[in-house]
Amino acid sequence: MPKAIISVLGQDRPGIIAAISRILFEQACNIENISQTILQTEFAGTFIVSVPAKLSLEILNRLLDEELKPMGMVAHVKEAGKALSKTTQVPSDPFVITTRGPDRKGLVAGITQVLAQHRVNVTNLQAVFKGGSDPNNNIMIYEVDIPKAVDHGMLYRELKARAAELDLNINIQHRKIFETINRI
Numbered sequence: 001m002p003k004a005i006i007s008v009l010g011q012d013r014p015g016i017i018a019a020i021s022r023i024l025f026e027q028a029c030n031i032e033n034i035s036q037t038i039l040q041t042e043f044a045g046t047f048i049v050s051v052p053a054k055l056s057l058e059i060l061n062r063l064l065d066e067e068l069k070p071m072g073m074v075a076h077v078k079e080a081g082k083a084l085s086k087t088t089q090v091p092s093d094p095f096v097i098t099t100r101g102p103d104r105k106g107l108v109a110g111i112t113q114v115l116a117q118h119r120v121n122v123t124n125l126q127a128v129f130k131g132g133s134d135p136n137n138n139i140m141i142y143e144v145d146i147p148k149a150v151d152h153g154m155l156y157r158e159l160k161a162r163a164a165e166l167d168l169n170i171n172i173q174h175r176k177i178f179e180t181i182n183r184i
Contacts, residue, residue: 001050003032003080004057006064010073012043019067020047020075027060028052043073048080092121092145094175097159099140101168102133107140110166111159118155121145143175 008020017036024031029049036045051060057077064075099111108127115122123143130137146155156172163170173181 001030001052004029004049004051004060004077005080006047006049006060007076008043008045008047008064008068008073010043010068010071012038012041013071016043016068016071016073017045019071020045020064023063023067024049027055027063029055029060090119091148093148094123095144095146096173096175097142097144098171099142099163099166099168100136101138101163101166103129103131103138104166107138107166107168110162111140111142111168111170114155114158114162115142115144118150118158119147120150120155 006020008016010016017034021031024047029051031047031049033048034045036043038044051057057079061075061077064077068075097111099107101107108125112122121144123145125140125142127140128138146152159172160170
């Protein structure tokens with residue numbers, strides 16, 4: 001079965017996921033992955049689904065639009081890209097980077113620029129900015145995959161230097177250490 005990526009955006013309200021999943025079920029689609037969150041008052045969801053060969057993505061998009069537009073939602077359906085083979089994937093280790101500091105423009109851009117220069121892939125990013133100068137009100141948590149071939153010392157020094165420029169406190173931990181320390 002071919003795969004599709006469905007993005008859904010709009011003001012949050014109960015029943016959004018129920019409506020989407022019902023349509024997918026009725027069209028014999030299988031939900032393989034979901035990432036959904038509420039950003040302030042806005043729903044943002046991404047679904048990866050396998051789609052029966054007889055169902056066009058245009059028809060699936062139309063069916064989602066018919067159901068979701070009255071709810072004030074917007075859906076976009078596109079063909080999913082091909083997965084990388086195991087031989088073309090870059091060996092990497094998972095890390096968690098956290099930053100805290102005063103809210104201002106350019107924080108995400110500043111940190112991700114350093115990550116991109118070192119070919120570090122951001123796999124998940126959560127950022128909460130409540131404004132003001134209290135660092136506890138402004139936090140970013142980056143889950144990243146750092147290629148094993150990267151000079152970790154150089155990456156850490158550049159991240160710490162950029163964080164200092166942005167007036168951020170930064171912490172970098174292997175994901176296993178982060179999870180052990182932050183276990184509830």
